[in-house]
Structure formats: structure tokens, C-alpha cells
Amino acid sequence: MVCPQCGEHLHRSHSRNFSESFIKKITSYKSYRCSECGWRGMVAPVNSSAKGGRWRSVLMWVVGLIIALMIGIYAVYDLQSSVIP
Numbered sequence: 001m002v003c004p005q006c007g008e009h010l011h012r013s014h015s016r017n018f019s020e021s022f023i024k025k026i027t028s029y030k031s032y033r034c035s036e037c038g039w040r041g042m043v044a045p046v047n048s049s050a051k052g053g054r055w056r057s058v059l060m061w062v063v064g065l066i067i068a069l070m071i072g073i074y075a076v077y078d079l080q081s082s083v084i085p
């Protein structure tokens with residue numbers, strides 16, 4: 001993995017917050033840090049599709065679907081509660 005800013009070799013970095021660790025869990029993206037220029041960000045490994053990449057994308061779709069369903073159910077309940085006093 002090379003730095004997008006200076007082209008130096010990147011080092012793995014620990015997740016700093018919840019969103020970073022969540023992204024790391026559901027996608028193949030990982031936190032990287034450049035010791036040369038200080039760049040820090042999330043990069044997906046090149047061979048992500050080779051091992052577990054497909055399952056993670058499937059899992060991502062399922063999680064997205066569940067969230068969409070929950071929002072839908074919530075919207076329906078909210079609509080019902082506003083109709084019936």
C-alpha cells in the first residue's frame with residue numbers, strides 16, 4: 001500500500017472512532033497512516049475480492065436493507081400514530 005500524497009509505503013493504523021471501526025468491519029477498507037507526510041485515511045486492499053470481499057459486500061447490502069426496512073416500519077408506525085389519536 002502506497003501513500004496517495006507522496007507515494008511512500010503506508011503503515012496500518014488503529015481505528016480512532018466508532019465510524020472507522022464500523023467501516024472496517026463491514027467493508028474491506030482499513031485505516032492507514034503515512035509516516036513520511038502524515039497522511040491518514042482508509043484504503044481498500046487491492047486483492048479484497050479474492051478473500052471475503054464478496055461476503056462483506058453481501059453483508060453490507062443486508063445491513064443496508066435492514067436499515068431501510070427499519071426506517072420504513074418506523075415511518076408506517078409514525079403515520080398510524082398520527083392518524084389515530
Ligand SMILES: [Zn+2]
Pocket residue numbers: 003004005006007008034035036037038039
Ligand atoms: Zn505520504
